[in-house]
Amino acid sequence: MTTGLTPGAGGGVRPIRLLLVDDDPLVRAGLRILVGGSDDIEVVGEAGDGAQAVTAAEAHWPDVILMDIRMPRVDGLVATRRIRGRPNAPQVIVLTTFDVDEYVLEALRGGAGGFLLKDTPPREILEAVRTVASGAATLSPTAIRRLIDHVADPAAGNRRALARARLAALTGRETEVAVLVGHGRSNAEIAGDLGMGVPTVKGHVSRLLTKLDLNNRVQIALLVHDAELL
Known part of the structure; x- marks a missing residue:
């Protein structure tokens, strides 16, 4: 616990x-x-x-x-x-x-x-x-998906375009990390998936928050969902 x-x-x-x-x-x-x-x-x-x-x-x-x-x-x-x-x-x-x-x-x-x-x-x-x-x-990825799927949002197309434009500023590796955050993976799990150390993953997540002007992992996950990268 x-x-x-x-x-x-x-x-x-x-x-x-x-x-x-x-x-x-x-x-x-x-x-x-x-x-x-x-x-x-x-x-x-x-x-x-x-x-x-x-x-x-x-x-x-x-x-x-x-x-x-x-x-x-x-x-x-x-x-x-x-x-x-x-x-x-x-x-x-x-x-x-x-x-x-x-x-x-x-x-x-x-x-x-x-x-x-x-x-x-x-x-x-x-x-x-x-x-x-x-x-x-x-939030688990299942919970995020349940929320997003439950809401019929006519602005989804505009949000998708805006989300993809924001994510375009990321490097390839940063995009990979963002997608795994969107899947609800922990830093340790991301490190294992991408073959890097946990401190390196933490550094990538910190840069994601700075580049995307976000303040937590939930917002990264929502942005990735908006961009339909999952």
Whole structure:
């Protein structure tokens, strides 16, 4: 199991700092109770809408935010873009149901590190928080494909052309790495597939993020999907 303890001052470790954002106080209460049973994650704040989420993120410096999508005033999509667009931004996991998949895609393109269904088993919610806090994504290629296939998008042709134009700036090796990221492969798996060291793969991924002006692996995967390279 992934540990949720993160490096702290003086070389020690500290629990993952979690911010809960949902307009339903009962949902927030349930999540707080869930986290209360874990010694490596702590709730540092709550917010009832997107505007409060932006303020709370600045006040509490969370590592991860569990973000609802449908909320009054400012929704989770806008809040995610605002939060993730700032330096040293916390990771965001959006909470959703499958009847709003198009919103999930928009949130992922806005920088969210993954998504959870609201009926996700408690153990998986905690593990997803730990995974995202470590810098990895919570999305599998199957989940990404299910979302994309589920949404009938008339703008898909334009997105494909734009995605391919952006990817044209990559070298051949960088394109190979991007495609494998799109398949949900880990750095170690990519290294094995391409016959290179893990540090080299990490370097390629970092250059991909810089060249493509993206901030996480999920966005690389979505871009590759948009370009229909999988």
